[in-house]
Amino acid sequence: MKVFRKSIAHGPPRALVAGLLLASVIAWPAVADDAFLQSARAAVAVAAEQNSPWTGPVSGPAAAPEKSIVYVADDLRNGGILGAAEGAREAAAAIGWTIRVVDAQGTQAGREDAFRRALALRPDGLIVGGMDARENLGRLRSFQLRGIPVVGWHAGPDPGPVEGTPVIANVTTDATEVARVAALYAVVRSNGMAGVVVFTDSNFQIAMHKAEIMAQTIRRCGGCAVLAIEDVAISRAADDMGAVTRRLLQAHGARWTYSLAINDIYFDFAASVLVLEGIPPSGRISNVSAGDGSPSAFRRIRQDSYQAATVPEPLLLQGWQLIDELNRAFAGAPPSGYIAPVHLVTPENLDAGAAMRDIFDPDNGYREIYRGIWKR
Numbered sequence: 001m002k003v004f005r006k007s008i009a010h011g012p013p014r015a016l017v018a019g020l021l022l023a024s025v026i027a028w029p030a031v032a033d034d035a036f037l038q039s040a041r042a043a044v045a046v047a048a049e050q051n052s053p054w055t056g057p058v059s060g061p062a063a064a065p066e067k068s069i070v071y072v073a074d075d076l077r078n079g080g081i082l083g084a085a086e087g088a089r090e091a092a093a094a095i096g097w098t099i100r101v102v103d104a105q106g107t108q109a110g111r112e113d114a115f116r117r118a119l120a121l122r123p124d125g126l127i128v129g130g131m132d133a134r135e136n137l138g139r140l141r142s143f144q145l146r147g148i149p150v151v152g153w154h155a156g157p158d159p160g161p162v163e164g165t166p167v168i169a170n171v172t173t174d175a176t177e178v179a180r181v182a183a184l185y186a187v188v189r190s191n192g193m194a195g196v197v198v199f200t201d202s203n204f205q206i207a208m209h210k211a212e213i214m215a216q217t218i219r220r221c222g223g224c225a226v227l228a229i230e231d232v233a234i235s236r237a238a239d240d241m242g243a244v245t246r247r248l249l250q251a252h253g254a255r256w257t258y259s260l261a262i263n264d265i266y267f268d269f270a271a272s273v274l275v276l277e278g279i280p281p282s283g284r285i286s287n288v289s290a291g292d293g294s295p296s297a298f299r300r301i302r303q304d305s306y307q308a309a310t311v312p313e314p315l316l317l318q319g320w321q322l323i324d325e326l327n328r329a330f331a332g333a334p335p336s337g338y339i340a341p342v343h344l345v346t347p348e349n350l351d352a353g354a355a356m357r358d359i360f361d362p363d364n365g366y367r368e369i370y371r372g373i374w375k376r
Contacts, residue, residue, distance in 0.1 A: 033192050033222045040184040040221075047181045047311070047344035054364040056338035060324065061331035063374040069099040069326065070123040072114050074130035075106035075235055078265060080292025080313055081130040083359060084153040084171075087319015088127060094367070095323055095374050104131075106235030115139040119146075125326040128152045132205050133165040140166045149329035151322050157209040159339045169325040169335040171318045172206070177342045178311045179210040179262075182290035183217035185309050185344060186258040189286060192223040197248055199261040202231045207262040210290050214260045227252050234265055241269035249277055256285060264289040264297035264310055271306040281305040293345065295358040301350050309346045312360035320370050327374065 071088055073081045085101050092099040100121060104114035111131070118126060119142055126143050133140060133155040143150055144166035151169045156162040162170050186194045196218050200211035211229055218224045228248065232240050248256060261267065267287045279285055286308040289297060293312020300307035317340060325335050343360060 036221055037187065037192050040187045043181065043184050044188050044344060047185075047342055048346060048349050049343075050349065052341050052362070052364065054366060054369060055341070056321070056366065056369070057324070057336040057373065058369060060328055060336065060373045061333050063095045063376055064327055064330040065096070067097040067124040067326070067330065068121070069097055069125045069127060069323070070118040070121050071099060071101045071127040071129055072118050072131070073101060073103050074111070074128075076101075076103045077106070078130055078234055078263065078292075079294030079296070080154065080263065080315060083292065083294075083313070083315025084129055084319045084322065087316035088322050089319070090316065091320040091323035091370065094320075094371055095327065095376055097323070106233075111136065111139070115142070119143065123148060125329070126150045127322050127326070128155050128167070130154050130204075132156065132203070133162040133167040133170070134205070135203075137165055149326060151325045151329070153318060153322060154204075154206055157206040160335065160337065168329055169322075171321050171325065173313055173340050173342055175206050175210050176213050179213035179290045180217050181342055181344050182260055182288050182309070182311045183214040185346070186218065186260060186286070186288050187221045187224060189308065190224070190258060192221050194218065194221070194224045194258040195227055195252065195255040196224065196258045196260055197227050197252070197256055198229045199232055199259065199266045200229060201234045201262065203233055203235075207234075210262045214290060218260075225255070227256055232266065234263055237265050237269050241266055242273050245270045245273040246277070249279075259285060259287045261287070261289045263291055264294040264307070267300065267307050268294075268296055271300070274306055282308075293360045298345070298350065298358040301345060301347055304347060309344060311342060311344050314340050314343075314360055314362050316359065316361050317366050320366060324370055324373065 069092060071085050073085055076082050089099055102114045102118050104110035126148055133152055140150055149168060150166045152167045153171050155167050155170045157175050159170055159172050161168050198211050198214050201207040215226050218226050230244055232244055282304045287306055288308055289310040291313055293310050297307055297310045
């Protein structure tokens with residue numbers, strides 16, 4: 001069965017990545033339902049726990065004075081990129097720096113223009129939001145050659161430095177664990193009987209990695225099935241998700257009971273089609289996102305309307321971390337190495353603590369801790 005489909009007409013999928021994804025989905029063995037369900041329930045329970053204590057840095061260099069930062073956003077329509085930018089703005093004000101945000105609007109021409117504009121501003125530091133560092137290597141080299149440190153939010157699949165690129169610190173949760181928890185929630189909520197469609201974007205390595213992990217996890221459930229893996233560019237979601245959703249309903253009917261997506265944005269545009277097609281807001285198809293925790297996702301979960309859960313990034317916290325990583329670079333110090341823990345937001349825990357503002361903002365005192373580190 002072919003489970004990977006390119007859902008946009010803007011060039012072929014990355015054959016090698018897609019091929020590896022398809023192979024891994026088919027090869028992953030199923031295990032005993034009872035044992036797998038038991039371990040899945042335990043993992044979901046841990047991820048759904050409320051705010052955990054701060055495990056990030058408690059020491060570091062004091063604030064470097066009067067720095068100017070540019071945040072190049074791949075597409076500010078993406079709630080994750082926008083949230084991290086908002087956190088970086090907040091942190092820049094706290095540390096006493098200036099920050100400019102430049103939006104590439106999700107296109108290659110926009111990226112070229114955004115980096116050109118960012119370089120012309122002659123910043124002291126660069127943040128790239130939601131852009132694959134390897135795909136933009138030449139552009140980033142221009143900043144490196146001028147001695148401008150570069151940090152990223154979701155600039156690669158893993159936290160830490162992005163090997164072979166100028167990105168000295170990539171701020172993200174553990175993408176493998178985020179994807180695993182989202183898929184396990186579908187397994188648990190369906191009692192091991194989920195028929196799953198996975199939505200991803202082959203323009204981003206981290207998105208393909210998440211899709212692979214979600215598909216692998218579902219395949220480990222003997223009673224579950226991966227019906228399709230749909231490659232829909234995030235920048236094209238508004239235009240393409242209507243037709244994609246209709247086609248999937250036609251192709252899979254009642255077998256399609258769960259969607260797993262690498263970003264909440266897919267459900268922003270699938271919901272209206274589900275309404276028009278007479279699909280009820282809860283129960284028939286449960287949508288679960290492995291990132292990033294947008295306000296619209298929180299509202300859907302709260303209303304039990306076309307989304308069951310999300311595994312959000314702590315976006316504002318990550319914006320503060322981006323500024324801290326640049327401050328460490330200015331002082332010649334190594335990156336902090338901090339990775340925020342994974343958290344699952346469901347209807348049962350949505351209105352507890354930080355989720356009440358429709359954004360996951362952990363109540364662990366990180367703002368005060370960073371201010372203390374910076375002596376601000």
